[in-house]
Amino acid sequence: HAVLSLEHVGLRIGGARILHDIALEIPVGEMLGVIGPNGAGKTTLFNVVSGVVRPTEGVVRLDGQDVTREPIHRRAVAGLGRTFQTSSLFPGLTVLENVRLAAQAHAGGAASVFRTPRRTDAATRVALDALAEVGLERRADAGAAGLAHGEKRKVEIAMLIAMDPKVVLLDEPMAGVASGDVPAITEVIRGLHRGGRTVLMVEHHMEVVLGLVDRVAVMHHGELLAVDTPEAVMANPAVQSAYLGEAV
Numbered sequence: 001h002a003v004l005s006l007e008h009v010g011l012r013i014g015g016a017r018i019l020h021d022i023a024l025e026i027p028v029g030e031m032l033g034v035i036g037p038n039g040a041g042k043t044t045l046f047n048v049v050s051g052v053v054r055p056t057e058g059v060v061r062l063d064g065q066d067v068t069r070e071p072i073h074r075r076a077v078a079g080l081g082r083t084f085q086t087s088s089l090f091p092g093l094t095v096l097e098n099v100r101l102a103a104q105a106h107a108g109g110a111a112s113v114f115r116t117p118r119r120t121d122a123a124t125r126v127a128l129d130a131l132a133e134v135g136l137e138r139r140a141d142a143g144a145a146g147l148a149h150g151e152k153r154k155v156e157i158a159m160l161i162a163m164d165p166k167v168v169l170l171d172e173p174m175a176g177v178a179s180g181d182v183p184a185i186t187e188v189i190r191g192l193h194r195g196g197r198t199v200l201m202v203e204h205h206m207e208v209v210l211g212l213v214d215r216v217a218v219m220h221h222g223e224l225l226a227v228d229t230p231e232a233v234m235a236n237p238a239v240q241s242a243y244l245g246e247a248v
């Protein structure tokens, strides 16, 4: 069944049509790439799905439940996790402390930052498991401010994992990542998917998602031009003409 579905979703801000008549059904466990040029509406689509922005038309369903009017935190508890285009780490905290805060927030307890006791409470164990999943357990005590960009992205993904999401929205996870770190981040994203999670991933370029995703959704001027396999999308005349011969 569809773990996430959008029905005729539209968003107008002032006179501007930001999203128009978006229909999308995401089966459980799918890895979907969302591509399109700058300003196409990709981040706005994630904002509508995660509850940062309410659509002016249409319905968003998570596991069949209408969440269109639900606030962000209710959707997070229901299993929706996301990263943002810019880093959301607390720079003054360590890697472990950042991930532990995410685990505590998800557990609904009071968030607290303290260095002892270590490795005993539930939130710390969840955080260490999440760090192990992204291969950063040895960086647990490093300060977040001093991390390389690729490591920050991995910590952000570990924070997501600590919140035990069913559906993960990644907004340009490769942005600003050194090309040498791209394969490692790609492996972490593959790992999220292998863990049974449904993954939606925004990228500017098709080549980043080729070989990684099951399907690609192409956005252009707030509309969904096509949702299909990467091969079918690249052969789609509407997609080709929208890009006026540019490489997708």
Ligand code: ADP
Pocket: 013, 016, 018, 036, 037, 038, 039, 040, 041, 042, 043, 044, 045
């Ligand atoms: P993408 O992520 O594909 O680059 P965005 O979703 O960030 O695109 O933006 C899509 C369009 O919507 C852009 O033209 C942007 O200027 C506009 N937009 C996004 N949010 C708002 C807002 N809160 N108010 C007005 N315009 C917005």
Ligand code: MG
Pocket: 029, 030, 031, 193, 214
């Ligand atoms: Mg799959």
Ligand code: MG
Pocket: 042, 043, 044, 085
């Ligand atoms: Mg964006």
